[in-house]
Amino acid sequence: MSQPPANAATSATARQSTARVRLAILALSLGGFGIGVTEFAAMGLLRLIADGFDITEPQAGHIISAYALGVVVGAPLLTVWTSRWRRRTLLVILMVLFTIGNTAAAFAPTVEALIVARFIAGIPHGAYFGVASLVAASLAGPGRQARAVAQVLLGLSVANVIGVPVATWLGESLGWPSAFLAVGVIGAATVVAILVVVPEPTGGVVVRAREELAALARPQVLATLAVAAIGFGGMFAVYTYIQWTMVDVAGIDRSWMPGVLAVYGLGMVVGNVVGGIVADRDLDRGLVIITTVMTAILALFAIAAHHPVSAVIGLFLVGATGSALVPGLQSRLMRHAGRGQTLAAALNHSALNAANALGAWIGGVVIALGFGYTSPALAGATLALVGLAVLVPAVLAARRGKAAPQAN
Known part of the structure; x- marks a missing residue:
């Protein structure tokens, strides 16, 4: 049996490598999509949450502040604490924490529990985007790094076009907990996607x-x-x-x-x-x-x-x-x-x-x-x-x- 030309084999390998990179960045973008949905959809659910717990909208607004506080606090603390961890492992752990926070929010029995759950959901936000951006840039290589970072962040933007309206519709139709539960599902799917298609970046240093x-x-x-x-x-x-x-x-x-x-x-x-x-x-x-x-x-x-x-x-x-x-x-x-x-x-x-x-x-x-x-x-x-x-x-x-x- 004749062997394929060397240049054809090289081309096939390059296409496979490019396809793997695209899938990896898509998986990372899926996590960004989930983060965007939970961050922005909560604003449209405030009235439903207020009615559900019989509180005022300004009181319900504390769940927005709790999430933002989680982002501000979590980004530096998690990044420094996990600085020597393998990046792929860290991405998985961050999305597991994100999934737990949003699932807990869906089953929160009191507004205080919901505020705590939202704080937990916000903690991995900044660290996830920071690590995912670095992984995407390393996979893309020189000359395409900013575009790779943009593709990860694209999930955040797409969330405002598709995810937020759908989550708001779910909240109106099935109750606000369903929206957070849906985000938890997205988080779990991201964990699986990262484990399957995202490689550990090569040449990384501790x-x-x-x-x-x-x-x-x-x-x-x-x-x-x-x-x-x-x-x-x-x-x-x-x-x-x-x-x-x-x-x-x-x-x-x-x-x-x-x-x-x-x-x-x-x-x-x-x-x-x-x-x-x-x-x-x-x-x-x-x-x-x-x-x-x-x-x-x-x-x-x-x-x-x-x-x-x-x-x-x-x-x-x-x-x-x-x-x-x-x-x-x-x-x-x-x-x-x-x-x-x-x-x-x-x-x-x-x-x-x-x-x-x-x-x-x-x-x-x-x-x-x-x-x-x-x-x-x-x-x-x-x-x-x-x-x-x-x-x-x-x-x-x-x-x-x-x-x-x-x-x-």
Whole structure:
């Protein structure tokens, strides 16, 4: 029997390897999808939860804060504590913890138990995205790393288009616990998928906790986290109060809001893909351009919000520009963190949750001061501008640092 040509065998091996990488990144993205569903669907279930436990909506809102607190606390602690673990093993354990938290939420007998379960579900959020981003980047190889990171984060964006509306429908039809139980199923499926198709990255090095923490002494890491925590808050300033803006200002019927939010989610998907491509081509310049465009879009949204068509288009662009920023921020942290890449990448999601809280708070302040429901967009543009003011000097400093050795 004749043997196939050597080049044909090599080509087949390459195709198999590429297919394996795609499946692995898809498995990692599935985990991101589950995280996105549980994070954002909870906001649409608050009224049902409040009615179920006979509490006020502000009291039910503590489950949102509990999840965010879990993210902020869990990302650095888990990453440092598990710094010497094998990454594939860590991914499995993180998703098991995520599954336990969401399943416990589905069966919570009291609101206090639900708050604890939500805190537990939030703990692996940042660490998962940090580790998954590093695994995806290592599998993709040079020149495609930012796109691989974007594909992992794409699950988070797709959740806003598909997962959140479905979870909300489940909650309305079968009761709010069914939504959290469905997320638990997604978490369990992710565990299986990781075990089956995600390989342990080759060439990995053992990093001590002290080396991970050393990343926090790097000015470029701190500057990038500041951009995430402040600049990204502009998007959340708009998103938190979007129902009031669209209904009371744009004049859109309340029944159309699920479709409107799906448009926002679609913008996030598009932005995530574009952001990954831009970051691979020119990371720092791409981040500056995207942040500048996001600032302008947020400011223009205050005008666009007065007409239903322009309001929906503007919301799409708000989601797209905000989401486009995330892969670049994640990649920049990984680039400048030295041996502390895992912690830096995980802290990105702590910073983004801080941005969520900051944007929502500032948006609420300007509304309470009587500036109307378009004022969060202007406040958001200000936050984005502050983020840009932090980013530009950091980029210039990084370029000077690269040029200095050449001058010697």
